[in-house]
Amino acid sequence: MIRVVLPPHLRNLAQVSGEVLIELTGPVTQRLVLDAIEERYPMLEGTMRDRRTGRRRALVRFFACEEDLSNEEPDAPLPDRVATGEEPFLVVGAMAGG
Amino acid sequence: MSRVRLLVGTRKGAFILTADATRRDWQVSGPHFGGWEIYHVNGSPVEPDRLYASQTSGWFGQVIQRSDDGGTTWRPVGNDFGYEEPVGEHLWYDGTPRPWEFKRIWHLEPSRTDPDTVYAGGEDAALYRSTDGGQKWSELTALRTHETGPRWQPGAGGMCLHTIILDPVDADRIFVAISAAGAFRTDDGGASWLPINRGLRSGEIPDTDSEVGHCVHRLAMHPSRPDVLFMQKHWDVMRTDDAGGQWREISGNLPTDFGFPIAVHAHEPETVYVVPITSDSEHYVPDGKLRVYRSRTGGDEWEPLTAGLPQQHCYVNVLRDAMAVDTLDDCGIYFGTSGGQVYGSADGGDTWTAIVRDLPAVLSVEAQVLP
Numbered sequence: 001m002i003r004v005v006l007p008p009h010l011r012n013l014a015q016v017s018g019e020v021l022i023e024l025t026g027p028v029t030q031r032l033v034l035d036a037i038e039e040r041y042p043m044l045e046g047t048m049r050d051r052r053t054g055r056r057r058a059l060v061r062f063f064a065c066e067e068d069l070s071n072e073e074p075d076a077p078l079p080d081r082v083a084t085g086e087e088p089f090l091v092v093g094a095m096a097g098g
Numbered sequence: 099m100s101r102v103r104l105l106v107g108t109r110k111g112a113f114i115l116t117a118d119a120t121r122r123d124w125q126v127s128g129p130h131f132g133g134w135e136i137y138h139v140n141g142s143p144v145e146p147d148r149l150y151a152s153q154t155s156g157w158f159g160q161v162i163q164r165s166d167d168g169g170t171t172w173r174p175v176g177n178d179f180g181y182e183e184p185v186g187e188h189l190w191y192d193g194t195p196r197p198w199e200f201k202r203i204w205h206l207e208p209s210r211t212d213p214d215t216v217y218a219g220g221e222d223a224a225l226y227r228s229t230d231g232g233q234k235w236s237e238l239t240a241l242r243t244h245e246t247g248p249r250w251q252p253g254a255g256g257m258c259l260h261t262i263i264l265d266p267v268d269a270d271r272i273f274v275a276i277s278a279a280g281a282f283r284t285d286d287g288g289a290s291w292l293p294i295n296r297g298l299r300s301g302e303i304p305d306t307d308s309e310v311g312h313c314v315h316r317l318a319m320h321p322s323r324p325d326v327l328f329m330q331k332h333w334d335v336m337r338t339d340d341a342g343g344q345w346r347e348i349s350g351n352l353p354t355d356f357g358f359p360i361a362v363h364a365h366e367p368e369t370v371y372v373v374p375i376t377s378d379s380e381h382y383v384p385d386g387k388l389r390v391y392r393s394r395t396g397g398d399e400w401e402p403l404t405a406g407l408p409q410q411h412c413y414v415n416v417l418r419d420a421m422a423v424d425t426l427d428d429c430g431i432y433f434g435t436s437g438g439q440v441y442g443s444a445d446g447g448d449t450w451t452a453i454v455r456d457l458p459a460v461l462s463v464e465a466q467v468l469p
Contacts, residue, residue: 007157007158009133009134009155009157009158010158012131013158013161013174043161043174045177045178046159046160046177046178047158047161048158051177051178051180052180057158057159059156059157060157060158093157093158094157096156
C-alpha cells in the first residue's frame with residue numbers, strides 16, 4: 001500500500017482527510033502514483049500536473065524520505081520505502097512568503 | 099417577499115450575503131473554498147440556484163465549482179481549459195511573441211435561457227463555453243485567432259477576458275472585453291469577431307486610436323437597450339449608441355476618469371455608476387474619500403454619492419467585476435473593495451451601508467433577486 005499525503009487545499013477539494021492509500025501493481029513511479037490519485041479523485045486533475053503537458057505545476061513539490069523528488073523523471077522508480085508504504089509520498093504546495 | 103443574494107468572490111474564498119427585500123439585515127455565509135482566490139461567482143438568470151464559481155490558485159490551478167442549491171453545497175466540475183492547436187502567439191510585455199498559456203478564469207456568464215450553458219472568460223484571453231453545466235468546456239477559437247491576436251498584449255493584471263455580455267435580444271450577438279486588447283463583438287454566435295474600439299483613445303499605446311490594444315476595464319449594458327454600451331476604460335468613461343460602432347467620451351465632470359467597474363441602474367437605462375480611482379499609478383479612491391459617481395443623463399454629468407461611505411482616510415480600490423445592481427423596484431447597488439468591505443444601497447445609491455467590513459480583498463460581486 002502506498003501512502004500519499006496531499007496538501008490541505010487538495011484534501012478539501014477531494015474531500016478526503018488524512019493520508020490517501022493507493023495500491024499499484026508493478027513499478028511505483030511518480031507518474032503512476034499521480035495517475036492513480038487522479039483516477040480516484042478526478043477533481044484533482046490539473047491541480048498537481050498540467051493537464052496538457054503532464055508536467056508538474058510550478059508551485060507543486062513532491063517529497064519523500066526527506067528528499068525533494070520534484071525534478072526527478074516522472075517514470076523513475078520512487079524509493080523502496082515509498083513503494084512498501086514505510087514512508088509517505090508528499091505532495092506539497094511550495095513555500096511562498098509575503 | 100423577494101430576497102436578495104449577493105455572490106462575493108474574494109482573494110481568500112467566496113461569501114454569500116442574503117437579505118429580504120428591505121435589504122437591511124444581511125446573513126453572511128462563508129468562506130466557501132477558503133484560501134482560494136475566487137475570481138467570480140455568478141448565477142443562472144433562469145435558474146437562480148444554479149451557481150458557478152471560478153476557484154483558482156497560483157499553486158493548484160483552475161477549478162470550476164457548481165452549486166444547484168444556491169450555494170449551500172458545491173461540487174467541482176470541469177477544469178480542462180486549453181487552446182486549440184495550433185496555439186499561436188501573442189505579444190509579451192517585452193514585445194516578443196509568446197505562446198498563449200492558460201492561467202485562470204476571470205468571469206463566468208451563464209446563458210440567459212439555459213442553466214446548463216455558461217461562458218467563461220480566460221487569461222490568456224480566450225472565450226470558452228460549456229453546454230453541460232460546466233463539465234466540458236470548448237473554446238470559441240475565432241476570437242483568440244482573430245487576425246489582430248498576435249498583437250494583443252497583457253495589461254499589468256494579465257491578458258484577461260473579463261467582460262462577457264450576452265445580447266438580451268439577439269442570441270447570436272456577444273460582447274467581450276479584454277485587457278489590453280479592447281472590446282469585440284460577434285454577430286454570429288462566435289464564428290467571427292469584430293473589434294469595436296473606434297473612438298477610443300489611449301495614451302498608453304503608441305497609436306492612440308489603434309484598432310486594438312486598448313485597456314478596456316469593463317462594459318455595461320441595460321437589457322432594454324442592447325445597442326447602448328457603457329465602458330470604463332483604463333482612463334476615460336465611454337459610451338456607444340450603436341453596439342460599438344463608435345464610442346464617445348462621457349467622463350464629463352468626474353474628478354478622475356480612471357477606474358474599473360461600471361454599472362447601469364436596473365430600471366433607468368440612462369443612470370450609470372462608476373467609482374473613480376486616483377490614477378493608473380495610485381489605485382485608490384481620490385482624496386481619501388470613497389465616492390460612487392452617478393449620472394442620470396447617460397454620462398457627462400456626474401454627481402458624487404457619499405452618504406454612508408467613508409469620507410476620510412480611505413484608500414481602497416474597487417475592481418472591475420466588483421459592482422452589481424439588483425432588480426428590485428427600488429434598485430439596489432452593491433460594490434466590494436480591496437479592503438474587504440461590501441457596501442450596499444437600497445435606494446439607487448442615495449445612501450449606503452456596509453454589509454460586511456472585514457472580508458478578504460473583494461474581487462467580484464453579483465446580485466440576484468430570488469422569489
